[in-house]
Amino acid sequence: MNLLQQAPDLGTEGLTRTQQLLADDPIWLVLLKVVALFAIGVVLTLFMINWERKVVGRMQHRPGPNRTGPGGWLQSLADGLKLAFKEEIIPVLADKKVYFIAPVISTIPAFVAFSVIPFGGEVSIFGERTVLQLVDLPVGLLVVLACSSIGVYGIVLGGWSSGSPYPLLAALRSAAQVISYEIALGLSIVGVVLYSGSMSTADIVDAQGSGWYVWLLLPSFVVFVIAMVGETNRAPFDLPEAESELVGGFHTEYTSLKFALFFLAEYVNMVTVSAMATTLFLGGGRWPWPLSSFNENGWLMFVAFLIKTLIFLFVFIWLRGTLPRMRYDQFMRLGWKVLVPLSLVWIVAVFGIRTYVNTGGNNTALLLLLIGFLLVIVLGVAFLLPERTTTDAPIEPASDYPLPPMDLTVPNGPPRRKRAVGAGTKEPAGALADSGADKAGE
């Protein structure tokens, strides 16, 4: 502990090169970067909306938007402008203050998360050496995670303050979904942190000089990609705005620019998580082997970064175009019962492998320990996995989850139908009896 007495001192001594460069940025450059970053967010959003419509259109054998601007690419800009001039409607039942602030809360973190993304390498801007990154914090990853968590507030508050049942249900679903997948997302990052020994995004990119983590940490990558789709409420996990069930989601009651802000935040988030995936697993702006020499130039790295990010964004669109929406319970089960345990086991494995390598690779005891542990885990999981066929009823007949009655959609009824009926009809009688008994007991 004494060795770290100097830790809080922030002299230039302990800084990485990136941090030094960033620390030396003059204020105008910082401002420039801030504006540029903001612009990237907005532009990519406008682009994404258009691109999505076009790609999905193609997948569905229709042209998509093609009127406004060259090739229809200005369609979303026009839509945005149009939204600004639409009438603003605030429902009478809304909680006005919260209703106003919710879009703001949703938007700000989306942009702030952008700030730690290492877009490229070292470049010279107007003669100033710097890197294509706004800030490089030792806790950069946490900034991203924190921002995505705070963004949920915007959704929940927006849904709640609308004073309307659908947005509320959607907001709660959305919150439940985001926080569920945040677990998996966070756990999948641990491996990366372990290998890079840092939570600074620039360091992580640097650490991938010898090989992208996508290969080394494939399970982490898979979990991350799944979780990031869930985290952004995108298809096939777009349950919060399931049109067929919940009208339009948490922003049903929002109009004009407030609606646009939610939209903006959602797409910026998509860009952010894609950029994060790129940073964490695809070596950020690093070009792969045959083109490694491009890595000398920071701007070229920016291009690589952009390409990789766009690939992820394309995947988002692709998923939306091709996959049906999951059911809520399937979705939650995937998150909690597959991704989380998988991540946990994988983390231990990664820790073990890493330690094994670090101790020189000849520590048999450790190897055995590791194998033994994995065996236990696997056995444990195997023990857990068979779905419960015993008669144990669930913890509580949970009737207050926001689900449409199952028997509305499936006439013959899945096995759960009985329970839903039971929960719907029997509970009140028993519940009353129960409360009566309690009163008698008082």
Added chain:
Amino acid sequence: MLDPYLPLVLLFLLAGAFALFSVTAAPFVGPKRYNRAKLDSYECGIQPSPQPIVGGGRMPVAYYLTAMLFILFDIEMVFLYPFAVSADRFSAGGLGVFVLVEIALFIVTVGFAYAYVWRRGGLDWN
């Protein structure tokens, strides 16, 4: 030398200014042609059922379960990150196996809770 967090704050301010501008500008830019139906909450065109309180009614309590689970595992992550960051240094300091055993114990302990929640149906949504 600038505070390393300053740019972040600037970005925050910019985004905030933009968002605030948008929400405040909206009423002034758009037309105003209110009628009663517009101001009702949206319920697929049927007459909205009266809401008990301003602000969107009541929270289904069951969502708390999800919140609890989230908090448990989120906190687990809080500990995993410092472990991950410093694991190499511990290895270099000769405590690699010790740390590994510790982290494994930690995860197994969380695993107990996880197994409990799973088996008792805490992860079933229906």
Added chain:
Amino acid sequence: MNTGIVPDSGGNPLLLILFLVPVVGALVLVGLRSNPGAAKATAMGFALLQLVGAIVAWASYSTAAAEAGTRFQLEFSVPWIPTFGTHIAFGVDGIALVMIVLTAVLVPVLMLYAWSEKLPEGRTVGGYLALLLSAQATLVGVFAATDVFLFYVFFEAMLIPMYFLIGRFGGARRQYAAVKFFLYSLLGGLIMLASLIGLYVNSLDAIGRGTFTWAELQQIAASTSTSTQIWLFLGFFVAFAIKAPLFPFHTWLPDAGAEAPIVGAVLLVGVLDKVGTYGFLRYCLPLFPEASKVLAPLVLTLAVIGIIYAALLAVGQSDMSRLVAYTSVAHFGFIALGIFSFSSQAFAGATLYMVNHGLSTGMLFVMVGMLIARGGSRRIADYGGVAKVAPLMAGCLLVAGLSSLALPGTNSFVSEFLVLVGSFPNAPVFTIIATVGIIFAALYVLWFYQRTMQGPLRGDAVLGALERGGAGGPGAMVDPGVAATTTGGSGFPDLSRREIGVLTPLIVLILVLGFVPGPVLDVINPSVAATMQEVGLPDPVSVGGTAR
């Protein structure tokens, strides 16, 4: 003198046996609750066994050794809680011995009295007698303990059987009386506990280890500062003053005495309250000599106020039991007067007074009990002219009353005289005032006697009982034994044979001690002299000059 060496194990187990006999008896009785006959026989057996043991103790007590300076005899000691330096240590000096013997004498007599007493609904005679025996055990413990901690333990434990005796078997307001009794005593006990702990801590300071052995503490006393002594003294004093009801602390006694069953009342007033005066003599004076001297005027004032005040109240009572209780308060004033006037004569008188008061007040209570059993009322006004229908009873009441007012020839006279003579040199004013109390005593005793026994038959209780005949009315606590002796006779019968059996030993003792107090005084005197020595004041009157 005991040199302060703590005997670690063993000794003469006689006192331990005296303690254990009633304990075992009580336990056996708990098992016999469902069988009243066997319970009574067993209880009497144990009580007589105890009496035999007490006589053996009396016999083995050597006056010569006591005069030679042996402070305690029949000593027995084993370590108890070494951490606190406590022992289970028994031993008696003359003062303790007479009290133990008094207890042993009274208990069988009381059992005989209780033989066919009508108990409240749902109570068993086994439980009743078990409580009596356990009270006796704790009393033996209190008097025999030579370890202050052990003394305290018994001092508190004593409350419990008496509490249940009053609370379960007493009169109409027994709950109130029992709780009041318990709380007063407990409060006193706890204040004493503070002093007890103080003593312990003081011994830690003085000899480097905590001790509770009386002899050791007595030796330390000399080196303890007066202010410390005063604080510690006050703690003990309050406890004892509550127990032996001195004037401002006496208010529980009339209630407890009146509401307790007669057996309980006799034991309470006759023996249990003596623990207070015994405590003055055994603990307050030797352990805090300086403080005793400093505070003696205060105590004497309280004592004298008590004598006069209680006597006045006694005169005004309309309730027989309360009257007797108030007379006791007055008598306790005399005892305290004797103790705090620092002369061996007064000490001896006070000690003897403790015994005699036990006998005379005991008898008075028994008589009152017999009256109540016949008339079903405690009000004096409900009785009148009893001597016409029950002359024997009236005679006995007269003996008891005269003993209580200390008529020469009865036991109390000797002790009261000794007290007054002994205290005069050191506290003349107090003594003179106290003498006034004697006049009041004559007043209340004789007036009581006159109102109830003399004159024409009158009063609801007497007339009612006579009307009902021998059958006994509803609510009247008529003794079946009484009814049996008077079949077909009066509704207000004279003493039955069993009652005569109860009263005989008491009368005999009252008279014998009135004329021949010598044997008792012989036992008492050496211990009294030792106490005098421990107080460290010159003795104004030599012990040798007492009336033989």
Added chain:
Amino acid sequence: MIVTDVVLAQEQIPPPAVDGVAVAPLLVILGGACIAVLIEAFLPRHQRWPVQVVWTALVLVVALVSLGAYALGSPTPVITLGETLSVDPPTLFLWGTLLLLAIPSLLMIADRSVEPGGAFIPSAAERALARSGGSGGGGSSEHVDRSYGPPGDAPTMQTEVFPFALFALGGMMAFVAANDLLTMFIALEVLSLPLYLMCGLARRRRLLSQEAAVKYFLLGAFGSAFFLYGVALLYGYAGSVRLSAIANASAGSAVSDTLLFAGLALLLIGLLFKGSVAPFHTWTPDVYQGAPTPVTAFMAACTKVAAFGAIARVLYVAFGATRWEWRGVLWAVAIISMAVGAVLGLTQTDVKRMIAYSSIAHAGFLLLGTMAITQQGTAGTMFYLLAYGFTTLAVFGVISLVRNADGEASHLSQWAGLAKRSPLVAGVMTFLLLALAGIPLTSGFTAKFAVFSAALADGMAPLVVIALVASAVAAFFYLRVIVMMYFSEPAADGPTVVVPGAFTTMAITLGVLVTLLLGILPTPALQWASGGAFGG
């Protein structure tokens, strides 16, 4: 301290000291609790109760054996687990006390004969079953006595109480052994959180029980927030939260003492809260009354041990040198606690609430012992805790036996004439109440004596006198119960005294025996308690 040894690369890091043998009891309890969770997860419902009971008993016995084996070797005090735990003689005594107290507590928790199916809420599934079965009729929580019936048919209870109790016990053990304030805080939470939950699990009077849980939780969390702020201030003062480091800092520091005493004050608020010392007692009566009685017993006995063990350690190790500066405040607190406990106890009409106020008064007495920064004081406090724990456990055991159709009949008036219905139970209760009142020949007296003599030796004579007066006042309300039981006539429709099952019988018997034994032959326990001072 903990894991802050993040060092620069290539530096050899010494592994933290782990004396497995010394902390084995703690590890056994916590490990056992984890396994108990798994049992809960994997066993079918009808097997859970028996398996949990056996497992819990096994864990306790193993922990006791390992503790005994270690303690009998007269070990030197060690500071282990990375300097977080101090295993010194008081720790060993308190651990022993906690484990011994836990055995009867858990026996009572496990009992299913007094209340058919146990005092705890039935498991959720059973409730669901009861509902869907539609038996209804106002008494869905009323079960016939099928507690030993065929599997699958028995009325079950929430067997989670077993792991809860084990976790709480583990927390308590860590609490009394903590060598730094952070560990203490964590332990505080580990012990509190399960207790909060256990409070809300009553089968009967569920609203009352849950309200108790909410109240306990909110106020408990409030208290621990104060504790924590105190920790922060002390950390700011000393630069470390090690108790000995704080002591060193206070001895030699030129820094203003404001932080130190502000920190101490806040810390103590948290600790006194746990010990239910007035004026931080407001939760106590409600929670004691509302919680299921076995839980109340566990809480009253073990939490008190833990809280006062920790208070004693903190005051002794970290603040012994500055005692003259803070003692005045604690004097006031002790007086308030004794007064509040004794006086408000007089006005209570519910037996459980009354015992709660009694525990507040006892907390005041205990504070006397902890204020005496001497080994005698430590020993006295610890002995008091042991004695009080067993007595109060048995008291609650007896309370759980007096029942009517609505469950426990804890109203004082319902106890009228109990001696007639059940002389044995009344006798036992009387004995226990006398022990609480501190009558000689019971453990209560010995304990009071030990504590008060230590306090007096350390110059607290006025406080001792006040304490004794308070005991006398408190005796009045114990007496009221005795009066009710013995001197009043039973009501016609009064409660019945159920015949307790083996478990509760054992628990009560154990409590009574220990109460008697510590009153008559307290020497071994006293010697064990004075085996040594706090180390750290």
Added chain:
Amino acid sequence: MSPTNYLLLSALLFSIGAVGVLVRRNAVVVFMCIELMLNAVNLSLVTFSRINGNLDGQVMAFFVMVVAAAEVVVGLAIITSIFRTRQSSSVDDANLLKY
């Protein structure tokens, strides 16, 4: 900026939380006030860590977060169960506390 300011802020937040606990009646709001208190403590821990020049305070902040989370879980569990019993799903009915 002087660290003292952070300490003052922390004290202020703590006081707000404490006052909130004392004056509010809704269980969930009280609960949030307690969380505010814990976070105020975190702030001062981190500040002291900076002042003292060691990392203990920051590590402690971690632990406090964990404990706070555990408290949230337990608190929510209790509150949930009470609402189930009361057949009410609203947290706004959580006003049964009468101190």
